[in-house]
Amino acid sequence: MEAYESIKKLFQLYVGKRFSKEGKALFGKWLRAEQDQEIKEHLLRQHWETVTGEISADTWEDWNRLRSQLGTSFHRKKQIQLMWLKYAAVVTLFLVSVGGTYWITEQHTLRQSVEMAELFVPYGETREIQLPDSSRVWVNAGSTMLYPKDFRKMDSRTIYLTGEASFQVYKNKKKPFIVKTSGVDVQALGTVFTVKSYAGEDYTTTTLEEGSVKVSLKDGTTQSYVLKPSEQLVYSHRDHSVQRNRVDLSLYKMTREGYLIFEDVPFWQLVSTLEKKYGVTFQYNVTRYGNDLYHVKFAPDETIEDVMEILHQLMGIQYAIKENNIIVK
Known part of the structure; x- marks a missing residue:
């Protein structure tokens, strides 16, 4: 189940987004790898049901060139000819939708022997990993990250993220370090920073x-912003607005050590963070708690039972815990 959800998130991250030529090639490498091929094929078939493009002579021509380029046919099971033709079309349309003509024309990049690494961190967990260039990453709960297993043949060190991760980047001026999300690209040269961009949330925060x-x-513009230490940029996916804030780094660094720190946040944001941290589901009256703001800190060793009791003592919240469900009365 975790593998399926992880791959599904990666598909959602790519479909309909704008990516660099290198990123398109990397995604193609990952897509044609044998690992989890059945899940990839299932999601490709699902994507077919959503595409609006029609099959034409150009589609078949693109498919034949694409199949030769990728060195794979994507069909291990013998099926009737009609179903195979439809499946060939969905592969072609899907790759064209995320990669354009680059799949067909830029052969040299696809020939590089680049393997992709995929990391999915389920709710209730966090991970710390070291990238191939010795950069370190702290990946938060409910996050998915895709990156090359070897940066040596790449022009840049490009990471694809949905979720939240903190990066301690190893300096290499010849190969910029870039974190790509659905809303923004973040480029660093020897730095420590955090990117938060969960699917379904309205903001991407750096x-x-x-x-x-x-x-x-x-967002279709060429706008970019250079941040200084203690600065935070919040990008709205809804209205494409940008807000720059100053943050207290002494508190912010504590979050990497496992602390949960909330400063004047709405109840839904507090709940969303707790759900990811502890792998639980909250049930509550949105109207009743819609306007309340919360200011509270939780230590790394505190359980969800401890957290709820603190909220009860400090703010009078009444609750009941039933397995992984928390009912706020």
Whole structure:
């Protein structure tokens, strides 16, 4: 189940988004890898049901060139000819939708032997990993990250993220370090920063601790912002607005150590964070708690039972815990 959800998130991250030529090639490498092929084929078939493009002579021509380029046919099971033709079309339309003609024309990049690594962190967990260039990443709960297993043949160190992760980047001026999300691209040169961009949330947040980063918007404009330490940029997916804030780094660094720190946040945001941290589901009256703001801190070793009791003592919240469900009365 975790593998399916992870791959599904990656598909959602790519479909309909704008990516660099290198990123399209990397996604193609990952897509044609044998690992989890049945799940990938299932999601490709699902994507077929949503595409609006029609099959034409150009589709078949693109497919034949694409199949030769990728070195794979994507069909291991013998099926009737009609179903196979439809499946060939969905592969072609899907790759064209995320990669354009680059799949067909830029052969040299696809020939590079680049393997993709995929990391999915389920709710209730966090992970710390070291990237191939010795950069370190702290990946938060409910996050998915895709990156090359070897940066040596790449022009840049490009990471694809949906969720939240903190990066401590190893300096290499010849190969910029770039974190790509659905809303912004964040480029760093030897720095420490955090990117938060969960699927389904309205904001992408970039917070800088050390060095500098350039945040480029992906809303059809060429806007970019250079952040200084202690600065935070919040990008709205709804109205494409940008807000720059100052943050207290002494508190912010504590979050990497496992602390949960909330400063004047609405109840839904507090609940969303707790759900990811502890792998639970909240049930509550949105109208009743819609206007309340919360200011509270929880230690790394505190359980969800401890957290709820603190909220009860400090704010009078009445609740009941039934397995992984928390009912707020």
